[in-house]
Amino acid sequence: MNHDESRALYDRALSVMPGGVNSSVRATRPYPFFVERGDGAHVVDADGNRYLDYVMGYGPLLYGHDMPDPVRSAVQSYASDGPMYGAPTEIEVEHAEFVARHVPSVEMVRFVNSGTEATVSAVRLARGYTGRDKIVVMQAGYHGAQESTLVEGEPGDVHPSTRGIPQSFAEHTIPVPFNDRETVTEVFEEHGDDVAAVLTEPVLANKGIVAPVDGYLQHLRDLTDEHGSLLVFDEVITGFRVGGLQCAQGKFGVTPDVTTFGKIIGGGFPVGAIGGKSEIIEQFSPAGPVFQSGTFSGHPVTMAAGYEYLKFAAENDVYDHVNRLGEKLRRGITDIVEDHAPSYTVVGTDSMFKTVFTREGPSDRSECCSAGCEQRESCTRYDYCPKTGADVGDAETERWERIFWQEMKEQGVFLTANQFESQFVSYAHTDEDIEETLEAYKTAL
Incomplete structure (x- = not known):
């Protein structure tokens, strides 16, 4: 070539x-x-x-x-009406309603602009909702370019994985091996009262595609329930890719408290989203005390593409x-x-x-x-x-x-x-x- x-x-x-x-x-x-x-x-x-x-x-x-014809038509229509407004549009409501109907964990949705922004906001939400600081993540898992999860090491010996992140950020993050029940159990025995959330992909999808061993995701569900922490699934990659419209959480039968989305949910345009139980998602401003905002959030062209993308999947094979x-x-x-x-x-x-x-x-x-x-x-x-x-x-x-x-x-x-x-x-x-x-x-x- x-x-x-x-x-x-x-x-x-x-x-x-x-x-x-x-x-x-x-x-x-x-x-x-x-x-x-x-x-x-x-x-x-x-x-x-x-x-x-x-x-x-x-x-x-x-x-x-x-793009399927309905997606292309919607994108062209919304783009021709004006790029964005700084005000809500009907299409973002329709898209949120569709997601809430199909994904087990989702009652409410906040749309953002990238998978990274979704996971950053989910971490802030978990800390604000629980009043705790520590986040448990999986070693070598990836949750976007954010300070709280760009860490490496083991419990008790954690440091940033890149320059530019203060050590103080890493002190609040506890990485554990995926599929290792014993280690995550020990972490909760020692730090359970301080853990705001476990943040994990249901399938490690940025590290070679590692499936969960039988019972591991349910074990995380049980641990977080026992200690009053949140279980947050990062479905930026697996969302609407694994498990169809119910996502990976539907495929594995484990429902998290909060789910982050990206990629497919935007129909090929820049997007992110945080969904979950109403009582948790309503902690976001202006309804609650956890600040979250964005100029391009709920962008009408992206919302139209994402909605028609998922609707086409629901109506076809x-x-x-x-x-x-x-x-x-x-x-x-x-x-x-x-x-x-x-x-x-x-x-x-x-x-x-x-x-x-x-x-x-x-x-x-x-x-x-x-x-x-x-x-x-x-x-x-x-x-x-x-x-x-x-x-x-x-x-x-x-x-x-x-x-x-x-x-x-x-x-x-x-x-x-x-x-x-x-x-x-x-x-x-x-x-x-x-x-x-x-x-x-x-x-x-």
């Missing part, structure tokens, strides 16, 4: 943007290709190269790059289609790694997928999960499958980035550029696309 135009654009970008990008995950080696346009399940770069796209904007594009293709792809990759890289672990659920380059595995794969790790204790890979973010971090991340991703790109398949970020099937993908992708996997692995 020729990448001369992308290379020239990157050279220009380095002069005016730090690292040549506006989000660090886009800084691929040796330089990113620059997208000119999207086309269904594909993107076309500045040099005219065409790629099957499984990045899908890092999750928001449930329908691929071609969207989830049947994407989940079937997701399973087909994971099954196919599982068969390929069995032959070419038996130590690797295929992960994912519904329309999400990833291959984690784990270093060890059982000699007998006959009882392994056939369509992505389900954390089944009866599975012969159970002791080898990633249970925490650290397990994914111990995989062959350099091999993924330097060899595998590059090879897949040269075969015209666009994957997320590191070992950690999720990948997504869209409504625009076809069975033929899946077959083409599996052939690329065979060559690359």
